[in-house]
C-alpha cells in the first residue's frame with residue numbers, strides 16, 4: 183500500500199466515522215428541544231421523559247463525536263500538511279468561527295445534560311435550543327470549508343519550480359462564501375435532520391411493534407416523523423440545487439456521477455448501470471433521454487461535458503462515484519416516499535400512524551439516511567479526485583512525507599471499530615430500559 | 624504590539640486555559656488511577672462528579688489552539704505536525720480513549736464494565752499529558768526546526784529532556800487537580816485526602832522543575848539564555864517561585880480557596896515563562912512569530928473573529944461555571960477553619 187493510499191483510506195475512515203456522530207449531534211438536540219417545549223406547553227410528563235431519554239443517548243454520541251472531531255482537526259495536518267500549509271490562512275477564519283460554535287455547543291450541552299434540577303425549566307429548554315443552533319452552525323461552517331475545496335475562491339495562486347504553490351491576495355470572507363457553500367451547507371443540514379429523524383422514527387417504530395400501544399413510543403415516533411419527514415421531502419429539492427452547482431463548477435464530477443463519457447446535447451439521465459472506464463461506456467442503465475441535460479441545466483438541449491473530454495489524469499474513479507450517487511438518490515427517493523406515506527396516513531387518520539405495515543416500513547427505512555449521508559460524501563470527495571483543492575492542488579502533492587502510514591491506518595481502524603461496537607451496545611441497553619422496551623437488564 | 628504578536632499571545636492564553644482546566648481533568652484521571660483505601664469509591668465519585676459537566680468545554684481550548692496555529696502560523700503547524708507525527712498520533716489515541724471511556728463509564732449499566740471503563744479512562748489520563756509534555760520539550764530543544772520535512776526518530780523525542788518535561792507536565796496537572804478537588808467536597812475526610820495528595824504532588828512538581836532546569840542547561844541552552852536575557856525573565860521566575868510557596872503554605876493552612884488561586888497563577892506563570900524564554904521563536908531555531916505569520920489580512924480578520932467569539936464565549940463560560948462550580952466558592956469560609 184502506498185503512503186498516499188493509506189492516507190486517503192485513513193481520512194475516509196475518520197470522516198466517515200465522525201459524520202455519523204456529527205449528523206446526530208446536529209439533529210438530536212433539535213428533537214430534544216421540541217420534546218421539552220411540548221412538555222413545557224402541555225405539562226405532559228411523557229414529553230419530559232422523552233427529552234431525558236434522548237439526552238442520555240445524546241451524551242454518549244456527543245462524547246464520541248467530540249473526540250473523533252478532535253482527531254480530525256489534527257489529522258488534516260498529520261496526513262495533509264502540504265494542504266494545510268497552503269490553505270490554513272485562507273480557510274482558517276471559518277474554522278476559527280467553528281471553534282466558537284463548538285465551545286457554545288459543549289458549554290450548553292454540559293448545562294443541558296447535568297442541569298435538569300439546577301436551573302429553571304425555561305432556562306434549561308433554552309440551553310437545549312442553543313445546543314441545537316450551535317450544532318447546526320458548526321456543521322455549516324465546516325461544510326463551507328469543504329465547499330471551498332470543491333469550488334476554491336478568495337485567493338490567487340502561482341506555481342514555480344523554486345517556491346512551489348503560493349497563494350496571494352487572500353480574502354478569507356470570499357473563501358468562506360464560495361460558490362458551492364450555500365448548496366452544500368443546505369443539503370448537509372437537511373440531511374442531518376432527515377437521517378436522524380427517520381433513524382429515531384425507525385427505532386421507536388420497532389419498539390412500538392414489540393409492545394403496541396405504548397404512548398411513549400407513539401409520541402416519539404410522531405415527533406421524529408415530523409422532523410425527519412419534512413427534511414426528507416425538502417432534500418431532493420436541495421439535491422437538485424447541489425447537482426446544478428456541481429454542473430456549473432465541477433463538470434468532471436458531474437460526468438462521473440452520471441457515468442457520462444461523451445460530451446453531448448440531450449444527455450440522458452441514467453438510473454443504475456455500471457460505468458466501464460476502459461471502454462468509455464456505461465452499461466445496463468435505464469436511460470431517460472434528455473433527463474440529465476434537463477436536471478443539470480433545466481434545459482433538455484443543454485450540452486453536458488463527458489469524461490472523455492478531460493485528460494485521463496484528471497478523471498476521478500468513475501465507478502465509485504456513479505454507484506455512490508445512485509445509492510444516495512435511491513435512498514433519498516425511498517425516504518421521500520416513506521415521508522409522503524406517513525403524511526397521508528396521518529392526515530387521513532388524524533394522528534400518528536401505527537399500522538403494523540407502516541411501522542415495519544419505518545423500521546426498514548431507518549438506516550437509509552445514514553447510508554445516503556455516507557454515499558453523498560463519497561460522491562463529493564471521491565468525485566473531486568485527483569484534486570484536494572479542485573484544479574489548484576493535487577491530493578498527491580499534499581500528502582505527508584512521513585513513511586509507514588499504514589501502521590496508523592490499522593491503529594485508527596481498530597480504534598474506530600472498538601468505539602463503534604461499544605456505542606451500539608451501550609445505546610441498545612439504553613433503549614432496552616425505555617418504557618415497554620423489553621426486559622430491562 | 625503587532626497583530627501577529629497579539630495572536631501569539633491569544634494562542635498562549637488558550638493553551639494556558641487548556642492547561643488550567645483541561646489539564647486538571649487529566650490530573651483528576653491520575654487520582655482516579657491512584658484511588659486507594661477505604662474511600663477509593665467516594666474519591667472516584669467525587670472526580671466523576673467534578674469533571675462531568677465541564678470536560679467537553681474544557682477540551683475545546685485545545686481545538687482553539689490548533690485552529691489558531693494552522694490559520695495564523697501555517698508553517699509552524701506543518702513543521703510540528705510532520706516532525707512529531709508519531710507522538711502526536713499517540714497523544715490523539717489517548718485523548719479518544721479517555722474522553723469516550725469517561726462517558727461510557729457513566730452510562731454502562733453493569734458494575735464490572737464500569738470498572739473496566741474506569742481503567743480505560745485513567746491510564747490514558749496519565750500517558751497523554753506525558754506525551755504532550757514530550758512534544759513541548761522536543762520543540763524547546765530546537766530539534767523540530769532543523770529538518771522540517773521528516774518525522775523525527777524515536778530517540779529524538781524520547782530523550783531524557785523531553786521525558787522529564789513530560790513527567791513535569793503530568794505532575795503539574797495532578798497537582799492542579801488535587802488542589803481543585805479539595806474544594807469540591809463537603810466531606811472533611813475526603814478533603815484531607817486530597818490536601819495530602821496536593822501537598823505530595825507539589826513536592827514532586829518542585830523536584831521535577833529542578834530536573835527540567837538542570838537538564839535544560841545541557842539540552843536546551845537557548846532556553847536558559849532566553850530566560851536570563853531580559854529583566855522579565857528574572858521577574859517571572861521570582862513570581863513563579865512565590866506563587867508556588869504561597870500555594871503550599873495555603874494548603875498547609877487549609878486555606879483551599881487561596882491555594883487554588885495561587886496554584887493557578889503558578890501554572891500560568893510556568894507556561895508564560897517558558898514562552899518568554901523561547902520568544903521570539905515559535906519553533907527554534909528557525910521559525911519566529913513574525914517570519915511564520917499568515918498575511919496581515921488574515922491576522923486582522925482572525926483577531927476580529929476572536930473578539931466576536933469572545934463576547935459569546937465569556938458569558939457562556941461564566942454561566943456554566945456558575946451553575947456547576949458555585950459550591951466550590953460558597954464554602955470558603957467553612958473550609959478555612961481547620962478540622963478539629
Ligand code: HDD
Nearest residue numbers: 366370373418421422424425511514551554555558559562
Ligand atoms: C439524508 C441524506 C441525503 C439524501 C436523502 C440525499 N442526499 Fe445528496 N448528499 C448528502 C446527503 C443526502 C450529503 C451526505 O449530505 C452530501 C455530501 C456533501 C454534501 O454537501 O451533502 C450530498 C451530496 C450531494 C451532491 C454532491 C454535491 C457536491 O459534490 O458538491 C449532489 C449532486 C446531491 N447530493 C444530490 C442529491 C439528490 C439529487 C438527491 C435526491 C434524492 C439527494 N442528493 C438525496
Ligand code: HEM
Nearest residue numbers: 203204207208244247248251252254255284288317321324
Ligand atoms: C461535514 C462534515 C462535518 C460536520 C457536519 C461536522 C459537525 C460536527 C458537529 C455537529 C460536532 C459536535 C457534535 C458532536 O460532538 O457530536 C462536531 C464535533 C467536532 N468536529 Fe465535526 N463535523 C464535520 C467534519 C469535521 C471535520 C472535517 C473536522 C476537522 C477539521 C471536524 C472537527 C470537529 C471537532 C474538533 C469536534 C469536537 C468539538 C467538541 O469538542 O465539542 N469536524 N462536528
Ligand code: HEM
Nearest residue numbers: 190193194197198201324325327328559563564569570577
Ligand atoms: C464528515 C463528512 C465527510 C466525509 C464522510 C468525507 C469523506 C471523505 C472521503 C471518502 C475521502 C477520500 C477521498 C479519496 O481519497 O478518494 C475524503 C478526503 C478528504 N476530505 Fe472529506 N469527507 C467529509 C467532510 C470533509 C470536510 C468538511 C472537509 C474539510 C475540512 C474534508 C476534507 C478532506 C480532505 C482534506 C481529504 C483528503 C484529500 C482528498 O482525498 O481529496 N472532508 N473525505
